[in-house]
Each structure stands twice: as structure tokens, then as C-alpha cells.
Amino acid sequence: MPGLSRPLTAANALGALLSAGFGLAGLLDPGLALPDDSAITGGVHLYAAAYAARALPLGAALLHQLLAGRGGRGLPPLLALAGAVQIADAAIGLATRNPGMTLGATALAALHLGSAARLARSARPARPARPARSSAPTGA
Template sequence: MGALSTANALAALMSAGSSVAGVLRPALALPAGEPATAGVHLYARAYAARALPLGVATAAAVWVGGAAAWPLLLVSGLAQVADSAIGFRQRNLGMGIGAGACAVLHLLSACLLAR
């Protein structure tokens, strides 16, 4: 497994792990002092229900290689673009920058693999 594949697999697993962290502590993505309401808890669990399998599937596809890797990287990259936009909108720089970096990595890798 090359360095690019390793980086993508780790980024996908970090994203999946972040969704678990959000379930355990839903206020992590909120601005300081904003309460984690029942709705925030619901959406954190709904987000994890999608992000966890997508992250694991992306990491596995990249690890194994093959035709499924680039489409999963594309979908994961687009999801990270949205996560980054949400992070910046919420003034959560860690989320904005972290998800943005993962988006660039996944999308560039998808382009390289699709060739």
C-alpha cells in the first residue's frame, strides 16, 4: 500500500471516528457555550449512521484497491466538502480545515485513480 492510499485510508477512518466522537459529545461541533439539544443529539447519531459506514468502506476500498476505490473517494470527498463548509459556517476552524484537507486529498486521489 502506497503513501497516498495510506493517507486516504487514515483520513477516511478519522472522519468515521469523528462521527463517533460527535455521538459521544454532540456539542463538539457547536460554537462554545451553545447547548446540545435533543435535536443536536438526533442529528449527531444520524450523521454517524452514514459517516461511519462510508468511512470504513472508503478505507477498505482504498486499502484493497480495485475499481471501487475511486468512486468511494469521490463520494467521501464530496461529503468532506460539505462538512468543511458546515465547519466554516459554524466558525469551527478545526472542522472546516480538517474536513477541507480530507476533501482535497480524497478528490485529487479519486481523479488520479479514475485515469
Template sequence: MLRERPVLALLNGVAAVGSLGFALAAPADPGLVLPLGDGGATGTDLYARVYAARAVPLGAAVLYAATRRTAWHPAPLLVVAGLAQAGDALVGLGAGIPGMTVAGAAAVTVHLVSARALGRRPSVMPVAA
């Protein structure tokens, strides 16, 4: 379904790659996401909050997917991705990390606008039994 909308596919892909890049690089170099001069305690708290911001909406997505008898539609996953990014943006705002706040807010916009645009087109097909 996203392939039918190349601009939405590109924007969501860029947001996903950025998020994955930081998620994979940060454990090796926490300085990539932590405020300058952070001694570590704030970083641990930051990572705990980021984990919670992602675990709750992603768990809800898995539950949703596990209980549906229809083919996959990207809109619910994009909503979950938007909620996870909103959590990241709020954590960034609270921790005083402008890049995390701005990038998260941009990803929220991309994911939620895409979900709304795709949600307007019914294309759910039953799964073969």
C-alpha cells in the same frame, strides 16, 4: 488499486479514520464537534446538516455501485467521500467551527486528488457473470 499508491492509501486512510473517529465519538460527547457554549439547539441543527451532507452523496454512491456491471474502482467512492467532506467543511464554516472546516477541507483535497490520480489509470475489469 490504492495499494499500488501507498502515499494515497495512507492519506485516504488517515482522513477516513479521522472522520470515523469523530462520527463514533460525537454521539457520546457532542462537545467534541460543537462550538464552545452551545446549548444544544445549534447542535441539533448542526447534526441535521451534517447528516444531509453525507446522506446525499453516499446514497448516490450506492446507486452508482448498484447499477454498474464492472469490478469496483475506488475513484467514484473517493469522489463521493470528497463531496461528503466538502459538506462537512461548509457546515463547519457556517457554524464557525474552524477545526471542522480545516479538517474537512484537507480531507476533500486528499480524496479528490486521489480520485483524479487513480482515475487516469484504466483498470476496470468485467465482473464474471
């Protein structure tokens, strides 16, 4: 199965790194994405930890698949999963009126989902050719 081009591989790897990096940053500073006057409560810590719990392993798995050259059949579903997660992040950004989160997650969703679709299309087996019809009459 043909893989992604180097630029698409690099862009997806950078996106995975950014997503994991934001997960780690939120874990270290749970109030990072909140307005300055927001209280940092136990709930904020819980949700920052929950975000990191999915962003870090997903980002690491995607980076590994992309950079180790182990795309294979597992890469399109992993990219689709990463894209779906970014759609959810964009929705959260929209709901919380966080334009940076909304735009960044939307861009990463488009990148990951577009790459997954490209790989899935290139992996489809070629359709078998139809047998040629003979124009010569058959029979007696």
C-alpha cells in the same frame, strides 16, 4: 488498473479513519463541536446521530477498499463520494465558524478527490494509434 501509491493509500485510510472517528466521537458526546455555552438539545443529538450514520459506514467502506487492496473500479467513485462529503463538512464548518472543521474537511476533500482523479486517469484505456499515412502515391 494501477492502484494508489502506499503513501496515498495510507493518507486516504487515515482520512477515512479520522472522519469515522469524529462521527463516533460526536455520537458519544454530541456537544463536542459546539461552543461551551451551547445547550445540548434533542436536535443536537439527532444531528450527531445523523452525522455518525453516514460517517461510520462510509469510513468503514473506504478503509476496507483501501486496506484490503480491493481498489478496482469501485475505489474512484468511493473516494469521490468521500471527497464530496468532506466538501459539505467544510461548508458546514465555514457556516458555523469552526476553523478546525473547515480546514480539516477541506484537506480531506482535496486528498480524496485528488486520489479519485489520479485513479480515474490511470484507468483510462490508451488511445489507439492512428494508422500511419503512406507518402507513396496511390493509383495509376
